[in-house]
Amino acid sequence: MQLLKFIQQPWHWSVSGLLIGLTVPVLLILGNKVFGISSSLRHICAACFPANITFFKYDWKKESWNLFFAAGILLGAFIAGHYLQDGQDTQVAAATRERLASYGIHDYRALLPPEIFSWQQLFTWKGLIFFVIGGFMIGFGTRYAGGCTSGHSIMGLSNLQWPSLVATVCFMAGGFASANLFIPLIFKWLH
């Protein structure tokens, strides 16, 4: 029980980073698989809606390990979310809490604010921006960039690939612009 209590606390960044980094050699040793998750979205398109598009004409079944890995993430998160949480509020920096309060976000009980991430928001402007447009940018952007945080920022940088460094710098630049310019504007406009 002591061990379970220990695991249920939020993990320190060094432990978390170490375990995420170890996914790189684990996948290589398991079967020469290159860490990267956004490819799973492409395989889903190739499997379900290829629509005679050249980009989706390949043997996706050969890459099906990636879909199993993605399904595993879903399952692992279910286990962690239901059995490995300590029930405490998410600890967030005071300066960020202050900024989020001005957006109307006050609920820190989970890892995501219910003021945005709930079904009631789906058919509102908030839902359109945070789910539909945001999701579209993730799918379009990662495929155009040839990878995401896992494929470029972790796998690519681990293999000292400069194109992955370019991609990572652009991910960060986009994120800074979004969090400091666009998100404040979106909430200003919504209220």
Next chain:
Amino acid sequence: MKNVKYLLAGVFFGIVLVKAQVISWFRIQEMFQLTSFHMYGVIGTAVVTGIISLQLIKRFHIKTLSGDPIVVAPKKFSKGQIYGGLIFGLGWAITGACPGPLFAQIGMGFSVVAVTLVSAIAGTWVYGAIQAKLPQ
């Protein structure tokens, strides 16, 4: 089933993503508002761990479980890493997720994120459809 091991690797990774809180919209806002070191610590440690692991694999010619040599293809540069990277970055801060965390957010109980995932699949599809017309 040879794919079960990847499912298990995914389960492990999914647990880590939740416990590391890197799938938290709050943590992503902190990272981009520069109010917490957490995300930088996680990503930095992960990259250092990955670099050391790959160096060890190369130095000691470590093989896969089935005895094959480990090979990692180099990444090719394209303008997509700039344009696509910026577009993804914008979406990352808005949703608080990259593709892996989308699966994790759904798994931990935020079922509405399934809409975000469907939209991300649509984004990938549209990229595939117009790829030839985009600067590469």
